[in-house]
Amino acid sequence: MAWIVYILQCADDSLYTGITTDFARRINEHEMGGAKGARYTNGRGPFQLMYQAHCENRVEASKLESSIKALSRAKKLTLISQQINLRIDH
Numbered sequence: 001m002a003w004i005v006y007i008l009q010c011a012d013d014s015l016y017t018g019i020t021t022d023f024a025r026r027i028n029e030h031e032m033g034g035a036k037g038a039r040y041t042n043g044r045g046p047f048q049l050m051y052q053a054h055c056e057n058r059v060e061a062s063k064l065e066s067s068i069k070a071l072s073r074a075k076k077l078t079l080i081s082q083q084i085n086l087r088i089d090h
Contacts (some may be wrong), residue, residue, distance in 0.1 A: 001060035007051040007068065007080060010044035015076055017068045019061040023052070048082045 001021050008016045008030070018028035018038060029036040031045050041047070055061040068076065 003055040003056060003058055005053045005061050005064045005068065006049060008041070008047040009050045010041065011046055012044055014044065015050070015073065016041055016044075016047075017065055017076075019055075019058070019065050023049075048088065051083065 003019055003021055004023050005019050006017070006023065008018070008027075010016055016030075016038065016083060018026065026064075027047060027049070030041045030047055033042045033045075053064060055064060066081070071079065
């Protein structure tokens with residue numbers, strides 16, 4: 001099962017980073033809000049996919065997600081504009 005790390009741009013121009021194995025299902029959960037959507041994205045839709053990277057497993061995806069979340073907004077925007085895959089240390 002492949003994992004996807006993604007960055008969404010919210011309607012308020014903020015950025016949200018998450019992981020999933022089914023992007024269509026997950027974006028729908030964000031859009032619908034409620035218990036299955038992320039607390040942060042509640043009321044911040046609609047969303048635009050800005051970046052995605054595919055990972056082999058959940059551990060790799062979680063590490064990449066953490067690395068992206070640790071970046072400043074400016075560095076996240078650079079990552080998005082260059083559409084590069086970050087390398088993570090295992």
